[in-house]
Amino acid sequence: MANPQTVKTYNVAIVGTGAIAASNHVPALRAAGDRVKLVAAMDVDATRAQEFAAKFEIPQWFTDVNALLETAKPDLVVICTPPATHVDLSIACLEAGAHVLCEKPLARSIADFDRLIEAEKRSGKTVSTVFQWRFGSAAQHYKKLIDSGEYGKPLVGHCLTLWYRDFDYYAVPWRGKWATELGGPTMGHGIHLTDLFLWLYGDWDEVRAMMGTLDRPIEVEDVSMALVRFSSGAMGSITNSVLSPRQETYLRLDLQKLTIELSALYSANNDHWRVNVPNVPQPETNITGGHTAQVVALLDSLDRGETPLVTGNEARRIIEFSSSLYKSAITGTPVQRGSIAAPDPFYYAMNGQPVETGRG
Numbered sequence: 071m072a073n074p075q076t077v078k079t080y081n082v083a084i085v086g087t088g089a090i091a092a093s094n095h096v097p098a099l100r101a102a103g104d105r106v107k108l109v110a111a112m113d114v115d116a117t118r119a120q121e122f123a124a125k126f127e128i129p130q131w132f133t134d135v136n137a138l139l140e141t142a143k144p145d146l147v148v149i150c151t152p153p154a155t156h157v158d159l160s161i162a163c164l165e166a167g168a169h170v171l172c173e174k175p176l177a178r179s180i181a182d183f184d185r186l187i188e189a190e191k192r193s194g195k196t197v198s199t200v201f202q203w204r205f206g207s208a209a210q211h212y213k214k215l216i217d218s219g220e221y222g223k224p225l226v227g228h229c230l231t232l233w234y235r236d237f238d239y240y241a242v243p244w245r246g247k248w249a250t251e252l253g254g255p256t257m258g259h260g261i262h263l264t265d266l267f268l269w270l271y272g273d274w275d276e277v278r279a280m281m282g283t284l285d286r287p288i289e290v291e292d293v294s295m296a297l298v299r300f301s302s303g304a305m306g307s308i309t310n311s312v313l314s315p316r317q318e319t320y321l322r323l324d325l326q327k328l329t330i331e332l333s334a335l336y337s338a339n340n341d342h343w344r345v346n347v348p349n350v351p352q353p354e355t356n357i358t359g360g361h362t363a364q365v366v367a368l369l370d371s372l373d374r375g376e377t378p379l380v381t382g383n384e385a386r387r388i389i390e391f392s393s394s395l396y397k398s399a400i401t402g403t404p405v406q407r408g409s410i411a412a413p414d415p416f417y418y419a420m421n422g423q424p425v426e427t428g429r430g
């Protein structure tokens with residue numbers, strides 16, 4: 071937590087006033103108290119924007135992002151729109167002098183991500199991605215424990231996102247399509263635990279994957295499975311499913327002298343983690359890995375003039391991993407980290423196909 075004397079107040083705007091904005095972002099911003107002033111909301115759907123602003127007592131609403139940026143001049147914009155719109159909206163906010171907190175998945179491709187990095191450099195502002203699982207006290211604690219080497223090096227990992235999404239879920243027009251959702255559970259649902267796994271185990275070198283569309287009427291995959299080799303030599307398996315009636319989010323990390331497990335569903339606190347060895351140091355606080363924890367960490371970073379945690383290379387790791395998983399599954403070949411670059415079609419799109427709808 072920041073020193074009270076250095077705490078600032080940020081004018082914050084929300085772009086995209088749908089489900090996640092209302093259920094998670096407004097409560098997280100409200101929980102920040104005087105550190106945040108919610109000044110404006112924007113949605114391409116005027117009714118949604120207006121109703122959202124009225125419901126949450128936000129003084130201004132817009133249907134155009136540039137109008138919002140020019141009029142409300144926010145310090146921070148929280149982007150909660152469908153995936154394919156994230157990079158262009160983020161760049162518009164950066165260029166107007168605002169920091170960005172953007173929902174996942176941040177970019178539609180590595181190429182898109184590279185455009186964003188250029189805009190960050192030009193503007194001096196940052197874009198961080200919502201990966202709220204990293205910000206729980208247990209995740210932060212075990213990251214330090216693993217990095218300390220006290221229990222030996224990481225050897226084996228299992229990362230399972232076994233969720234269930236019914237047919238109605240895919241009735242929302244942007245879901246289930248490469249052009250707008252950018253992928254299936256690899257890019258959407260499982261991206262949280264995969265990001266957590268890759269953050270905890272460090273850089274990865276190679277991925278081999280399969281995927282399928284087994285039971286939902288969608289273009290993208292409804293299940294993917296991948297094997298990953300880390301730079302440390304550790305090996306892992308990753309499953310991303312929206313077809314699993316008994317849902318679970320399960321991570322198992324086998325170090326040389328310790329097994330760490332996480333079993334949860336959509337969020338986790340310390341109680342969802344366990345270790346197999348008595349007297350292993352435990353987290354000092356019990357903070358849920360949720361939007362509130364990430365917003366607090368972001369504001370702390372901005373107060374201190376530091377780069378927030380999930381930006382730049384920390385954000386790139388998962389985008390490059392997702393691209394490589396899809397390339398491996400689609401081409402049937404192993405993919406080495408760093409091998410996807412222009413003019414590889416997988417540099418420009420997760421499925422290696424020409425982008426159909428322009429740049430979001």
Ligand SMILES: NC(=O)c1ccc[n+]([C@@H]2O[C@H](COP(=O)([O-])OP(=O)(O)OC[C@H]3O[C@@H](n4cnc5c(N)ncnc54)[C@H](O)[C@@H]3O)[C@@H](O)[C@H]2O)c1
Nearest residue numbers: 086087088089090091113114115150151152153155173174
């Ligand atoms: N971090 C998490 O745990 C989590 C959970 C759910 C969803 N999400 C992510 O949040 C994002 C939004 O998901 P949702 O479920 O709230 O979707 P939603 O469809 O409920 O809401 C999206 C809103 O964005 C608006 N919109 C679309 N294009 C826009 C544009 N160009 N500018 C402004 N507004 C625009 C839509 O009109 C809609 O109101 C997605 O990227 C999704 O993956 C994250």
